[in-house]
Amino acid sequence: MRTTRTILSLLCLASVAAACGDGGSPGPATGATAGSPQSGVMVTPSTFPLTITDDDGRSVTIEAEPQRIVTFAPSMTEIVFALGLGDRLVGVSGPFDDYPAQAQAIDEVGGAGEFGVDPNLENVVALEPDLFLTIAGGDPWKEQLRDLGVPVVTFNATDFDDLLDDIGRIGVVTGATREAEVLVADMAEQADAVSAAIPERTTCFFEVYFGPDLTTVGPNTFIYDLLERAGCDPVTAEATSDYPQWSVEDLVADGPEVYLATQESAKSPSAIAERPGFQGIRAVANGAIVLLDSDLVTRPGPRVVQGLQEISTALFGPRD
Numbered sequence: 001m002r003t004t005r006t007i008l009s010l011l012c013l014a015s016v017a018a019a020c021g022d023g024g025s026p027g028p029a030t031g032a033t034a035g036s037p038q039s040g041v042m043v044t045p046s047t048f049p050l051t052i053t054d055d056d057g058r059s060v061t062i063e064a065e066p067q068r069i070v071t072f073a074p075s076m077t078e079i080v081f082a083l084g085l086g087d088r089l090v091g092v093s094g095p096f097d098d099y100p101a102q103a104q105a106i107d108e109v110g111g112a113g114e115f116g117v118d119p120n121l122e123n124v125v126a127l128e129p130d131l132f133l134t135i136a137g138g139d140p141w142k143e144q145l146r147d148l149g150v151p152v153v154t155f156n157a158t159d160f161d162d163l164l165d166d167i168g169r170i171g172v173v174t175g176a177t178r179e180a181e182v183l184v185a186d187m188a189e190q191a192d193a194v195s196a197a198i199p200e201r202t203t204c205f206f207e208v209y210f211g212p213d214l215t216t217v218g219p220n221t222f223i224y225d226l227l228e229r230a231g232c233d234p235v236t237a238e239a240t241s242d243y244p245q246w247s248v249e250d251l252v253a254d255g256p257e258v259y260l261a262t263q264e265s266a267k268s269p270s271a272i273a274e275r276p277g278f279q280g281i282r283a284v285a286n287g288a289i290v291l292l293d294s295d296l297v298t299r300p301g302p303r304v305v306q307g308l309q310e311i312s313t314a315l316f317g318p319r320d
Contacts, residue, residue, distance in 0.1 A: 046065065048065055049061055052153065052172065055155050055156040055166075056142070056156075058152075058154070060151055060152065063130070064130070065175035066088065068130050069085065069089050069090065069091075069129060070090060070092070071089065071092050072110070072133070072135070073135045074093065075157075075300050076133040077103050079167055081102070081103065083174060083180055085174055090106065090129060091129065092106045093109065093110040093117075094108045094111060094117075098295075109123045109127070119141060121141065124150060131173065131174065135155065153173055160222075160225055160304070163300045167180050167183060167187075197312070198316070199231075201231055201232070202258060203254075204233075204259070205254065205258075205260065206227060207259070210275070214246050216245075218240070218244055221242050221243070222298075224236075226304070230312040231315050232311070235254035235256045248281070251281050259283035262292050273289065293306075293307065
């Protein structure tokens, strides 16, 4: 079974960026204007060269419309494909870049560093990328790539609205502004439909990892925002960190109505129910345990609207 540190590292790689570092505020793009796509503002077509201030607060100049893109997060890979730019993708982070299926045939540049989640700089440079899209964290290797002339652009989606804005800005830096605008509008419409169908609010608990400590999500994480949008009031609202440990005793007292986890953390609902002390948890005692598809709820990308629907179904059951 994976260790807690490994699980959290994978969550970072899957773009749960709040666990990996603080993101900067979205900055302006010179030569192209990135509006707020979710509000219906049109995104001005890109004009190259353009300069953008990314979520690390770094000013990055993109000289021409990128033709050789490397992504260093599965969520970024999915966004690039969703924008119709899969044929420009020459490198991805690793085996977790598995959607769509075509991504699995692209060169992997990850595997370096103490935990094997850093990029191999030599492999990256050999691909001659004109754009390197990544998430928060990894400041030392990002600086090394910049020194080697690789345009590194960081986007850190902290919630669903921020994700929509980031997709719009990725459309700007890749020259796919119209495609981004259409994608964002579709995602916003699907998310609104899920929210509009919520019959009532309920309480829930989301398990990130168990073994033997129980790790969950705090209010400033992407997953927590999805839970709220799906109709849940997480019992971890008072958590003071992004991924706090939660005692079984506290969870028994919290009494969540639904217990959520992913296949990364638990083999089955029955495996959760069989843990010592867990039968005292309201949701567990009532059999309200649901395993979610981790790829849909931990990757801030186009499929997150499917994850939002999956969470809502877990909370309230299927609806017409």
